[in-house]
Amino acid sequence: MNAPMNFENPRQEATRERLxxxxxxxxxxxxxxxxxxxxxxxxxxxxxxxxxxxxxxRIMLSPVLAGExxxxxxxxxxxxxxxxxxxxxxxxxxxxxxxxTTQTVIARSGRVEPYDRLLIATGSDPFIIPVPGANLPGVxxxxxxxDVDKMLAAAEKGGNAVVIGGGLLGLExxxxxxxxxxxxxxxxxxxxxxxxxLDEAAGYLLKSxxxxxxxxxxxxxxxxxxxxxxxxxxxxxxxxxxxxPADIVVMAVGIRPATALARTAGLEVERGIVVDDHMVTxxxxxxxxxxxxxxxxxxxxxxxxxxxxxxxxxxHATGAPSGYQGSVTSTKLKVSGIDLFSxxxxxxxxxxxxxxxxxxxRGVYKxxxxxxxxxxxxxxxxxxxxxSWYFDLLRKGEDVSAIRDALxxxxxxxxxxxxxxxxxDPNAAVAALSDDAEVCGCNGVSKGAVVTTxxxxxxxxxxxxxxxxASASCGSCTGLVESLLRLTLGDDIQSGPKTLCKCTSFxxxxxxxxxxxxxxxxxxxxxxxxxxxxxxxxSSCRPALNYYLLCAWPGVYEDDQKSRFVNERMHAxxxxxxxxxxxxxxxxxxxxPRELRAIADxxxxxxxxxxxxxxxxxxxxxxxxxEDLPAVWADxxxxxxxSGHAYGKSLRTVKTCVGSEWCRFGTQDSTGLGVKIEQMTWxxxxxxxxxxxxxxxxxxxxxATIKDFGVVCVDSGYELHVGGNGGIKVRATDLLCxxxxxxxxxxxxxxFIQLYREQAHYLERTAPWIERVGLDHVKAGLFDDPEAVAxxxxxxxxxxQFMQDDPWTRRAQGEDAELHQHLAEVRPLVLETVQ
Amino acid sequence: xxxxxxxxxxxxxxxxxNARTLPVRGGEEIAIFHTLDNRFYALVNKCPHKQGPLSxxxxxxxxxxxxxxxxxxxxxxxxxxxxxxxxxxxxxxxVDAGRIYLLRDAVVGHRKPVAKAA
Numbered sequence: 001m002n003a004p005m006n007f008e009n010p011r012q013e014a015t016r017e018r019l020x021x022x023x024x025x026x027x028x029x030x031x032x033x034x035x036x037x038x039x040x041x042x043x044x045x046x047x048x049x050x051x052x053x054x055x056x057x058r059i060m061l062s063p064v065l066a067g068e069x070x071x072x073x074x075x076x077x078x079x080x081x082x083x084x085x086x087x088x089x090x091x092x093x094x095x096x097x098x099x100x101t102t103q104t105v106i107a108r109s110g111r112v113e114p115y116d117r118l119l120i121a122t123g124s125d126p127f128i129i130p131v132p133g134a135n136l137p138g139v140x141x142x143x144x145x146x147d148v149d150k151m152l153a154a155a156e157k158g159g160n161a162v163v164i165g166g167g168l169l170g171l172e173x174x175x176x177x178x179x180x181x182x183x184x185x186x187x188x189x190x191x192x193x194x195x196x197x198l199d200e201a202a203g204y205l206l207k208s209x210x211x212x213x214x215x216x217x218x219x220x221x222x223x224x225x226x227x228x229x230x231x232x233x234x235x236x237x238x239x240x241x242x243x244x245p246a247d248i249v250v251m252a253v254g255i256r257p258a259t260a261l262a263r264t265a266g267l268e269v270e271r272g273i274v275v276d277d278h279m280v281t282x283x284x285x286x287x288x289x290x291x292x293x294x295x296x297x298x299x300x301x302x303x304x305x306x307x308x309x310x311x312x313x314x315x316h317a318t319g320a321p322s323g324y325q326g327s328v329t330s331t332k333l334k335v336s337g338i339d340l341f342s343x344x345x346x347x348x349x350x351x352x353x354x355x356x357x358x359x360x361x362r363g364v365y366k367x368x369x370x371x372x373x374x375x376x377x378x379x380x381x382x383x384x385x386x387x388s389w390y391f392d393l394l395r396k397g398e399d400v401s402a403i404r405d406a407l408x409x410x411x412x413x414x415x416x417x418x419x420x421x422x423x424x425d426p427n428a429a430v431a432a433l434s435d436d437a438e439v440c441g442c443n444g445v446s447k448g449a450v451v452t453t454x455x456x457x458x459x460x461x462x463x464x465x466x467x468x469x470a471s472a473s474c475g476s477c478t479g480l481v482e483s484l485l486r487l488t489l490g491d492d493i494q495s496g497p498k499t500l501c502k503c504t505s506f507x508x509x510x511x512x513x514x515x516x517x518x519x520x521x522x523x524x525x526x527x528x529x530x531x532x533x534x535x536x537x538x539s540s541c542r543p544a545l546n547y548y549l550l551c552a553w554p555g556v557y558e559d560d561q562k563s564r565f566v567n568e569r570m571h572a573x574x575x576x577x578x579x580x581x582x583x584x585x586x587x588x589x590x591x592x593p594r595e596l597r598a599i600a601d602x603x604x605x606x607x608x609x610x611x612x613x614x615x616x617x618x619x620x621x622x623x624x625x626x627e628d629l630p631a632v633w634a635d636x637x638x639x640x641x642x643s644g645h646a647y648g649k650s651l652r653t654v655k656t657c658v659g660s661e662w663c664r665f666g667t668q669d670s671t672g673l674g675v676k677i678e679q680m681t682w683x684x685x686x687x688x689x690x691x692x693x694x695x696x697x698x699x700x701x702x703x704a705t706i707k708d709f710g711v712v713c714v715d716s717g718y719e720l721h722v723g724g725n726g727g728i729k730v731r732a733t734d735l736l737c738x739x740x741x742x743x744x745x746x747x748x749x750x751x752f753i754q755l756y757r758e759q760a761h762y763l764e765r766t767a768p769w770i771e772r773v774g775l776d777h778v779k780a781g782l783f784d785d786p787e788a789v790a791x792x793x794x795x796x797x798x799x800x801q802f803m804q805d806d807p808w809t810r811r812a813q814g815e816d817a818e819l820h821q822h823l824a825e826v827r828p829l830v831l832e833t834v835q
Numbered sequence: 836x837x838x839x840x841x842x843x844x845x846x847x848x849x850x851x852x853n854a855r856t857l858p859v860r861g862g863e864e865i866a867i868f869h870t871l872d873n874r875f876y877a878l879v880n881k882c883p884h885k886q887g888p889l890s891x892x893x894x895x896x897x898x899x900x901x902x903x904x905x906x907x908x909x910x911x912x913x914x915x916x917x918x919x920x921x922x923x924x925x926x927x928x929x930v931d932a933g934r935i936y937l938l939r940d941a942v943v944g945h946r947k948p949v950a951k952a953a
Contacts, residue, residue, distance in 0.1 A: 199872040346872050536871045539893040539900035562852030566891040566902035578888040823857045
């Protein structure tokens, strides 16, 4: 019989305190387990659960969805556990009210349960974004087993699934549905997947891998509406108008602490139920634990903090209070085959130092952040073996200065190295390598071969690369080769060609070559494949890479606004007081009454303090505020004018003289040719700004011989000049060639521009470029092969198809409006505080 | 919390790698930055060098490069990095439940001298 329990503790049933737990989830049950482990006879316990089943491991729902586990595998406490511990489990009958004066809870069935102590462990609710159609049949969340059952039922029929939310939960849902055979699209509001846990670099790698597995990942995508057909979900429409068909929509955008019960009972609730260090609420008889609570301003949505909280709670509830100190959390994505780990703070800041290691061949990205000799954060992708070691260092706050140089290589390497005390010199590990150890895997070069090459006179990284090919391919062994140079030569190393910036060991030319060779088509991809030493580059390399990619993949690469200097992002020239100047295009320096009137109107309407004629034969309107730019552009567009790109590393102006139409000395129609050239070349992004002029005779009134490309008309045709500059260092042009017709002049112009676009370094004008490579090199590139001009010109025209799109028109129509607007909605609030 | 912290709206109104501005009385502005690794910072929108609008600079790691003369300013401390010397005031900021809050006193306190002058 069951009687023995009462026989053994005959007096306790009457003296035991009654503990009622609301919530049969992971936190509630774990708290009970912890209490039982400390003092099994202290409480008589009842647990209310909303779900009609025993306690299970909610975080393992993803593997259940993916078919890797069954429900039975994830049950934590079966029926017997409740019976053995004398716990009353009231499942499927949720508590609806707490009466604090009578110390009772009232369930939906009307059942009244008195308590001495109450524990609220109601967890959290999925957040439903309030868009039209959010309540349609076929829209599910991902929170409990019922949700999983709904997803499985949908997956049996196949078809399309849309997951809204590219965080941890959303990606796990997408993975499960993908494995179950559905065509999955993930819609994520932010540009980076799992942006709370990942940086841009790791987020990019994750996105690429998921896409490789057949999922469509739409980042920066904002849901407008869930579309209905025949009373069921049929698709998701985005704010940009795109519509994605869907047979099921999983809403996984986040969770909210479930606080309604506590709030109604009058407990102190902010975002979560406010608890002290012993998990006690504002009512001393009521405790709370898990995702529903807020401790020192923080709400947690991960499992590890629950365990810490439950320990503190049990210590308090059994009379030995310890106190919860908050939790440091780490994250792993439960998607099979994807190794991803994130912990701590990667916000860096003063004194914080990023250590980045990338191994493109293995798809590895590791970043650890060290501050004041302590590890403060880590992001690992592709190789997470050392995640727990880093997490341990992070939580304990251990001094890592002794192993700092080897930290990024992981536990095995770092500890061995520090054990030998060798790491005072980071080159020591390299020195210890045997001569036949392979340094460069791509080209099969041993350490001995590299050292021999260096001893034979290769005194720079570049010389080593060209002579024995070590680190000349993927570049991942660059650090090793540099160490060997230091070890072999001491201070006699010659620095090679300048690297693009301090983030990389590659030169501009190498980066451009490898972008083409490896078909790199995004900034994070370049940084990963070329082993960038920083997580997201710097203000030097980001604009350069953006240009190189734009030039290499016209129409394919999507321009990255945040990698552009302010002027190119705002499509106007910033001035010292933070206002902008606006220069509309005047083709070949020609204008009309209509254009002049529109400019005059803009100057008056926006109270522009100055308008000035520029050296490039157009008008510059000064003192325009960033908020007014779109309206100014709309007014100028209305008069037929477009952006003059006076702000860009791009074609600026084509300056002309009046030419044969009016001038008594004119030999050709220089004005007409100038207009044609400007129409062909406007809008093209370049390594630097680019100026053209066409003079109608050798008197050269348009100053064509100090332009990047200058045409001087003569009786017999057109002299084409290149590489002039009127800036800091004046340089007269070199004569490139002479042609007979306008068409030939245009063709050579297009070809020369394209050669410059493809070969010059970012921020290198044509003058220093030609000084560096030599005029002969430019001539050879254009004329050695009789087809070269035509090929280059064709590539330029292809690229121009995508470039000749007036940016002002798009902005005037409302694109990127936030770049021009203050956070206006709060302005009244701020003003209110002073009144 | 409502009393001490000023709610300036949802985090998604500032794209990562960008900044937006909050005008305060007297023509001053506060620049609120969203870094590529998803952190938020607020600074007075004036480079310590020549008062350039920092909100318009390129953001990389936790640094903004001033658009006028390429000074690098720490978003966390407001201090100029490298060989440059100078510091711009920071405004305490917190993010809670997808919304950005600025310390009200810092916003108001920052504005006071300007209000007096006006």
